[in-house]
Amino acid sequence: MVHIHAERVGIDFPIYGNTGRSLKNSILHATTGGRLATTASRTVVAALSNISLDLREGDRLGLVGGNGAGKTTLLRVLASIYEPTRGTLTTSGQIVPLFGGSLGMDLELPGFDNIILRGMILGLSRRQIMNKIDDIAAFTELEDFLHLPVRTYSAGMRVRLAFAISTSVDADILLLDEGVGAGDASFMNKAQARLLDFVERTGLLVLATHSTTLMRKICSHAIWMHRGEIKRHGPVDDVMTEYREWILEQQRLRAEKAA
C-alpha cells in the first residue's frame, strides 16, 4: 500500500562559511588555537521542524510558501535524499522525484541518451525504456532536438524532457518541485492532464508550486510552509486564501513601516 508517514520530522542543516569548508584553514585553526585563522564558521539552521504528515494513495498535496520556506527541503526528505535529523519518516511505494536545477540529467549527452540514463536510474531495465521511448519522445515534442546535447536546451525544454521521463515510470509516489512551471502554456495543459491521469491510477502526488491555478486544478489539499514549519494544512481554497491574505498583510505592514 502506498503511503507516506512523517512524525515530527526535523532537519538541521550545517551551513559552513568559506573558512569552515577549507581543510587548510580548519587545521590551521585547530593547531594554532584560532590565532592564525579566523573561527571556522559553522551555523546550524533548522531547515524543517515538526513536520507531521500522513498521506495515502490518491492524495494530491500542494505545497505553498515563500522562497526558503522549506518546500524543496521537504520534498528531498520525502524522496529519502535527506535523512531526517529528528523524528521518523516511513514511506512505502516507489518514489519518483522531479526537482529543479539540473533535473538529474547529464548536460553533455543528447536528449535520447538522457531518457535512457534517467530511466535506468529510476529503476527501469533497458528493454522497458526502449518500449516507452517513442511515447516519451512524442510527449516532449522536442523531435530533432532530442539528438542534440541537453546543454543546448532552454529551461523549458529541459523541463519537458525530465517531466516526460519521470511521469513515464510507473511510480507510486510523484514528487514535483516548482521548476515544472518553466514549461509554456501548451505544455502545462498536457502536463496537467498527465498528472491527473497519474493520480487517478491511485498514485500519490506532492507538488510544490507558486501557481494557484495549477494547485486548484490538481491538488486535493494543501500545506502552507513558513520558515520550515507547517503553518496551515487543509483544503486548497482555505489554505490559498489564508496565504494570500497573509501576503497582503505583510505588504501592508511593510508599506506602513516605510511611510
Next chain:
Amino acid sequence: MASSVEETASRPDLAKQKVKTNKRSMTRRAIDDLVGGLLRVNIWGVLGWSDIRQQYRRSTLGPLWITLSMAAFVLFLGILYAQLFNRPLHLYMPHLAIGYILWTMISSFVEGGSRCFISAEGIIKQLAAPLSVHVYRLIWANLLTLAHHVIIIVVVMVVFAIAPNENWLLAIPGLLLILLTGAWVIFLLGILSARFRDIPQIVQTVMRMIFFMTPVLWMPEFIPRRAIFLTANPFHHYIELVRGPLLNKPIDPLHWQVAGALTVIGWIVTLLVYRRFRQRIAYWL
C-alpha cells in the same frame, strides 16, 4: 524503505543538540548502501560508460583516441627517457608502458575519488540512489579505459618479445588489490572532499609530486642506496604487484604485505567514517 532517528535533547540550542542513533542500524544502512549500490549495475554501468563515451564524442577518432594518446605518450617518452637514463629500449619501454598505464588508473582513483560526490551533486540531490554507485561508476570507467590501454601493453610485449608465462597470473590478484584499495580511497576522499572543498586541489598537487617520486619514469634499481623512498611509497608496492609479474621479475613479499595491510586497514577506517557521516553527505553537497 523505512528510517527512524531517535530524538534525545529537545531544543532549544540546536548547535549542541545530540542526535542519538542506533549504532547497529547505522552500520546496517552503511553496508546496505555498499551492497545495494553494487547490485544496481545498470546505474553505475550506464554512468561509467557515458563517462567514457564523452571522451569518444569530443574527438573525431572516437574510441581510438584513448588508445592513441596513451600510445604516443609511451612511445615518445620511452625513446627520450631511455636515452636520458642510458637504458636499453627493450628494458625501459615495457617498464614505462605498464607503469604509466597503471599510474593513470591509480591517480584517477585518487583525484577522481576526491571529486566523485561533488561532481555527482546533480544526481545525488535529485534521486535517492545508494551513494556507493558513484564509487563503482568511477572504478568501472577506469576499467573501461584500462581495456583501451591493454592493447598498448600487448603491442609492447610483442615488439620486445616478452614471452608470456605462468607468472603473469600473479598480476591478477595484484590488479584486484589495486581495485579494492581504489574503492576505499575513492569513498574516503569523496566523503572528506564533500565536507572540505579544498581537498581536491590539495590531492592534485600531492599526486603530481608523488608521480615523480614513484618509479614510473625511472626504475627502482636507479636508487639502490635510497631504498627508503621505495619502501615508504605505497604506490610503488601496488604498481610493482602488477608490473613485476608481467616483466617476469621476482616479487618482493613486502609488496603483498603492504598492499594487503593497506587494503584491510583502509576499508575499516572508511567503513567507520562512512557509518558516521553517510547521511550528512547529501547535506554537505
